[in-house]
Each structure stands twice: as C-alpha cells, then as structure tokens.
Amino acid sequence: MKCREGCGACCIAPSISSPIPGMPQGKPAGERCVQLSVDNLCRIFGQPERPAVCSAFEADIEVCGGSREEAIRLIGWWEQVTAA
Template sequence: MKCREGCGACCIAPSISSPIPGMPNGKAAGQRCLQLSSDNLCNIFGQPERPAVCSAFEADPEVCGSSSEEAIRLIGWWEQMTAA
C-alpha cells in the first residue's frame, strides 16, 4: 500500500518519543506534529532531522484503513494496544 498523500494520520495518532524539530520531547498520541503542514504533508520529509520512527513507517491497510479518519482510529487503537 502507498501512503495517501495528505492523510497525515501517522503524524497525529501515534505517540512519538523521539525528538522532533520544535518538539524536543516528541509528541503525545493524538497530538498533531508541528512538522505536519496545513496540507497534511511532512515539512521535514527526507531530511536528517526527521525521526527514524517516522522514516521507518510503512503504510498498510491494517493500520491505515481506507481513509484518513479510519487511519486515525486504527493507529489510535494500535497505540493503545501496544502501550507499555
């Protein structure tokens, strides 16, 4: 599966513990990443300061569903199921 351009769910739904430019402590689940543009595109895509966890993310129907809204619900569910 290819990412849906402008989805942004993977930049909103999960927690990210790695530092992100402008967010030195990462971000909480459900919090919009400061690097997510108004068009829901990553402002630091392909740049070295982009967290490794973001670069490693691969879209998958189990995680992304069929819409951005479904992706936010599914990623949020996975976040809760895998929280320590």
C-alpha cells in the first residue's frame, strides 16, 4: 500500500516518544505533530532530524484502512492496545 498524500493520520493518532523538532519530549497520542503542515504533509520528511519511528512507518491496509478517518481510528486503537 502507498501512503495517502495529505492523510497525516500517522502524525496525529499515535504517541511518539522520540524528540521531534519543536516537541523535544515527543508527542502524546491524538495530538497533531508540530511538523505536520496545514496540508497534512511532514515538514521534515527525508531530513535527518525526523524521528526514526516516523521514517520506519510503512503504510498498511490493516493500520491505515481505506480512508484518513479510518486510519485515525485504527492507529488510535493500535495505540491503546499496545500502550504500556
């Protein structure tokens, strides 16, 4: 599956514990990443300061579903069931 350009669900729904430029403590689940543009594109895509967890994420139908809304719901669910 290819990532849906302008989706941004993976930059909103999950928590990210790694430092992000502008968010040195990472971000909590459900909070929009400060590096996500108004067009829902990552401002640091391909840059060395982008967290490794973000670079490693691969779109998958089981995680991203068929729409942005479904992706936010599914990623949020995965966040809850895998939270420590």
